[in-house]
Amino acid sequence: MKDKTSTDQIAIRHFWRLCTQHKRLFVFTGLIPIAGVGIGVVIPYLTGKIIGSLAVPGTDVAPYIIALIVVSVVTVVVNLVAFKNFFELQPRVMASLDNEAIDRLLKRGASFHNNRISGKLVSDVSDYAAGFMQLSNAFFIDTVPFLAVVVLGIVLVSVSSPLLGLVLLAMTSLVIASTIRFRRRMKPHRIARQAAGKAMIAHIADTTVNNQTVKTFGTEQHELARHGELASRLLWLRMNDWRAMAKDGAKRLSGLLLFQIAFVAVLTWEVHQNPALLATGIFAFSYTVMLSNRLFQIGNIMRQIEEALLQVAPMTEMLQEDVEIVDDPGAPELDAHSGKVSFQNVSFRYLDASSKDTVFENLNITVAAGEKIGLVGPSGGGKTTLTKLLLRFEDVTSGQIAIDEQDIARVTQASLRQSIAYVSQEPLLFHRSIRENIAYGNVDATDEQVLGAAKKASAHEFITKLPNGYETVVGERGVKLSGGQRQRIAIARAILKEAPILVLDEATSALDSASEKLIQSALTELMKDKTALVIAHRLSTIQKMDRILVLDEGKVIEDGTHKELLAKDGLYAKLWAHQSGGFIEE
Ligand SMILES: Nc1ncnc2c1ncn2[C@@H]1O[C@H](COP(=O)(O)OP(=O)(O)OP(=O)(O)O)[C@@H](O)[C@H]1O
Ligand SMILES: [Mg+2]
Structure with missing residues (x-):
């Protein structure tokens, strides 16, 4: 399995870069912890001072009350400004992420998409932005203000009482360290949970797309059972995680309560020694209660961060992968002025096929400018693959395909595909x-x-x-x-x-003969002045072509006009005899 840490780091760095690109929004978002510190540290500190000074008669509390009002107002204003900017920053970055994801999916080649379930890809894309939202919430709203409050609070307490400060520091560090250790231990479970979740989504997507097939075979129960297996695995993994979390939470709570008791003991003893410490004591205590609360939540925050990182991982990894087919830097546009097409020593094998499953080996075909070629042959012979290579949906393994003497791999894909009108075998x-x-x-x-x-x-x-x-x-x-x-x-x-080149892959196979005849005249008209490559199993469709190529097992085994091929009495003649019931049309 790929190292998740590095994927996490890549994602975090990327998000950071995107956030900091919106300078103003980012800077103001950075005020969130200040508001947090106002509520979490300064206000309790001042309140502590006011109450503490009641114990010392004659102390002037007015400055503290004024400070309290000022800090409260500032906190409210800063909070408003900070969140307003954060909630403007977040959707902007989410929009960039969505954009980046869809852009990449559009650029990925056929071999990528053929191996993926589109429903899962959709979920990966939506998880990318959603994961960022969760991560940025956890970071800006929970983590950073939390850390600011912890650090400042400990500093403030330590100034008045180093001993109390030390107790707080020990409590905080221990809780954070043990939570991190716990989450690390849970990492394999988390990854398994993510994989189980995605497997379930993939199954839902696959059965939805094939819903008609499910109905045809009456396999609803079978699919439900399959879903049940996947769902119960996910359920089991989730329960395991939550059970472990509950245990860890109980441990953390016990630790926190123990610390609080220790803290009250130290506090009582210190105030006993020095009553002036009461103010700090009151602050320190209210602060400790608040901190314990937060520390109790830390497991949850970390879990949120981890879940968010898991959500963004598939897309992050996908963005790290190379796009299969890219234009050369500064690639020129194809100039298909006459539409001559040539396959020169083309060998090709699908990437995931075994080495013996080579579709073409040193295939040579030349189609003159304006020539109309019919392509026939047994199913699986490589006809569609030939068209995919011409459109550069896949790159040849070796050899070259040229249009008007320009290697199609060296020109821009957009200009290549602009020059070819293509009707695929299963038009979608x-x-x-x-x-x-x-x-x-x-x-x-x-x-x-x-x-x-x-x-x-x-x-x-x-x-x-x-x-x-x-x-x-x-x-x-x-x-x-x-x-x-x-x-x-x-x-x-x-x-x-x-376009100057026309490629029809079984474009009229689903039409009745009468409709096909009607279209045929339109197609003949369309092919005029164009180079055409027409694939058909129904031989009457291509009978009138300038030349017919018979492709079998990746090789051109016959090449000639309809008449010539009939005279040859080879595979074509045999197929023709089959289709015309032995009657050979003139
Ligand atoms: N995406 C793919 N990945 C791996 N192998 C593939 C892929 N597409 C096609 N093949 C294999 O390549 C071979 C040629 O397939 P191709 O679709 O070109 O045949 P075809 O001549 O168009 O057949 P048909 O007349 O049935 O349309 C087949 O053995 C097929 O299994
Ligand atoms: Mg085909």
Whole structure:
């Protein structure tokens, strides 16, 4: 396991830097302990002086009363100013943290997201800012004022009575030290608790996303039982922690009470020796009661700090990791003037796959500018992977992919992806309106352009029949649309993009033959003057392409026009015979 201390330190340093960036807010927030000292030390001290002086007839108490009023007013004002600034500082830093987290998640590559459950990621992001809030509360509201009160109080008491000061110092140090030791001992439990909590969230997210599958297989009870196991583990870990905390609290309380008794004994003895010490004594005593109260709470404060650090740990660690795919410094923009695409000696293996699972080995494909290529082959042959490499969702293991003689790994990712209109095998939509989903292809598109693209993609008709037309919100990932409708929205989105290279991965697979024919003419129109790479299992879709490549186990095993491949009587001819029922269309 990674060293948690260093993660904690990184998080704390980072938060500190963000807080101090807001100079004015930070400085005024720094006044919080002053108010704390006013309430916790100066006011009890002055009250002690006033009451103490009653025992000495003829003492002028007026200055003390005036001081008491002044200090009270100042404390109230400082408190107000300090908290006003703190509550302005805190949400600002939280906003930066949210921003930083989402920015990183957006930049992380496919291999990162493929290995994560999105629901857990969402919880990591929200925990990041929430953890900071808890940590800053514990630090600014509890810890710093507490330390200020302790230090000042002990100093004030020691000035009048070093012996009483010593008793206080001993009590405070012992309680703090034993609490720190206790919390250290509890650390492995805390980490286990965090992991158990996250495992539970991951399971909830996974079952929610796959809710339909759960229903299909009637496995609600199975999932509930699985949740029960995870939940009871968390429950057990929490109870263990709280039980240990209760024990530690009892120990601390006994220690504190013992000290208080010792303190009263020393105080009685000292005042007996020197009645002038009564004032200090009264202050010291009220102070000790207050301090004991706080010291009793210290376990809780430390626990709050630890919980907060645990909350921010996943995101902190994620921010330490490198982003998979980054632009070279000063990388130029891709200039895709003609749209020639070439794969040169490309080898590729998914990062988490074993070395024998190489998808491509020294693959060479050249697509001339404006050429329309059909890509077919058995499932798992690497067709989709090929498109992912072209879009640089993954980097090639070796070799090079070039567009118009420019290595795609050396140009900016934004310019590369801007040059390619891509319809993926499983087009996913945003939980937003249809209009927004289509306009995603070009955020500056006018309503007319959106409408035009929808018409070309044969989507206009079904859209206008929806209850809210173009304003209909399509559900998470587009679940409220049929597969074919989703595909047509994705095609409309690609049409709107107007990129020189078009990549369609089974873009019309969910459409009936009649609808496909309708779209086909729009797609043919769209492909005009463009380089196109069209993947399809339904061979009629790609029959008219300039060239068809048959990809099997990462290798191009056949390459030619529909007619040439039929004449070759290889895999393509076999697939064609299957699909056309033996009838070979002209
Ligand atoms: N993210 C991934 N991580 C690891 N392996 C992967 C990943 N995606 C795909 N693969 C593997 O790479 C190989 C090629 O998959 P790919 O999706 O490119 O096939 P395909 O030709 O598009 O198949 P289909 O016709 O079914 O869409 C498969 O063996 C698959 O299991
Ligand atoms: Mg595929």
